[in-house]
Amino acid sequence: MKPAVPGPCVLVVFGASGDLTRRKIIPALYDLFQRGQLPRRFAILGVSRSGMSDEAYRDHLAQWAGEMARQHSEAAWSQFARHIHYCAADATRVDAFSAVGAAIESAGARHECGSSILFYLSVAPQLYIPIIDNLAQSGLITEGKRWCSINRDETPWQRIIVEKPFGVDLESARSLNRALGRTFEEESIFRIDHYLGKELVQNLLVLRFANTIFEPLWNRRYIDHVQITAAETVGVESRGEFYDRAGAIRDMIQSHLLQVLALVAMEPPGRYADAPIRREKIKVTEAIRIATAEEAAGRCALGQYGRGPRDEAPYRGGKGVAPDSSTETFAAIRFDIDNWRWSGVPFFVRTGKAMARKLTEVVLTFRQPPIDLFSSLSEAHASCGNRPPNRLVINIQPDEGISLRFEGKVPGEMRIESVKLDFDYAARFGGEAIEAYGPLILDAMRGDQTLFKHRDEVEGAWRAVAPFLDPALRRGIAGNYAPGTWGPPESEHLLANSGCTWHNPGIEETR
């Protein structure tokens, strides 16, 4: 079933002239427009400081739309571009908001799209709180102040999408959540995680809860440990300045990979709807054991890529990177979830730049059978302990698919070998990549928060990673792994301490 086209609204993008808006947000909206998925009556209002007319702003976007959108034609662009307007304003100044308010009203009237407004904060993170506070003072946000007494389906709404990064630590995330909470209801706040995208979340939920065969095994009784990996082959490239302040834990683990962990570990929601799904994810995040300062070193392995064997440039000394930087470009962390389902099952989460393979995957390794019926067979497979355990690999990208490894008998002899059941999404359903931004913006227009983070998830994730942000853990990590590898040796030791090894697929192996 296709979801309904949202009702009319004005989308106000703060950061109108910026990189994210021109490369991602506008091309995604343009694609939605061409597929008939945007509301028939809608307007886009861009806000940034640079002085530009509507026409000049449309021209600024046109070139990017041509490059970044899936389909492009002059005719389609000019139809779409008619809905785009621009207001030059310094959004950190409250007195600029009368002009912003007037521009919203004028765009809303011109396109007959009423007074529901979706704000999008596509500006530098230090501007989030000033803009939210100015919105509060501007009188543009009326919904939250009277929600108890109204039928929300029939009155104009005001919602806000907030880009990552959502804070740099627990304290800054709390401040941002407090600022948002002073002005917006939680159900009007959309903390976007484009990395998750709709497909990944839906696939994981369908795999787990639309099948009977996995869920009974999905617990401490049958699963030995879980691995979640997001590896990139590229280094930080032009993002050095941003990355050097963030590092792998902030950039990937706190923001994205703990979301994946929550989807893998959550209990079945009561219904397929945003509130029950988010409630279950929050419970997982809150059940993650918080490492003490003493424990943290034994539960993580951090690294920073050095110069490569083929003279690849090291992280230190790259553009925007401090020459003595101790920022981690690789992180592997063991998380434990203290609840009945997962007690005693380690979740190993790792991410890195300049790694051997580009891939994002979840690997569930099962326990060995309770007795070894075949111990009298050949030497090579003498006992259960020597046979590879059953393994379910959920490959999220680039080769989306699922594979299950189990033991099979070799024909004609009583010998056991590992075999695989392999499911490839592209082969079965076609390989069209689905851009995350468009569906997420549509969800925000519809008020569907399934794929957006609740404040408790964000704060829970910061709490879980906080012990691993300690600068003391970063001493001496410079150059401790070479580009094109799976990270520093400490990463292997982290798993070996629990009797596990990483799933490091070779070039030819995808799942």
Ligand SMILES: NC(=O)c1ccc[n+]([C@@H]2O[C@H](COP(=O)([O-])OP(=O)(O)OC[C@H]3O[C@@H](n4cnc5c(N)ncnc54)[C@H](OP(=O)(O)O)[C@@H]3O)[C@@H](O)[C@H]2O)c1
């Ligand atoms: N770029 C990406 O691929 C990406 C990916 C994920 C998340 N993000 C996040 O998205 C946000 C935007 O990133 P970006 O890369 O697009 O940044 P950017 O290229 O630096 O753009 C910033 C925008 O903010 C505007 N701006 C700055 N000060 C302003 C003010 N006082 N009032 C109104 N507008 C102001 C700038 O225009 P003027 O100078 O004309 O005012 C510009 O349009 C950041 O939080 C970033 O972390 C970006």
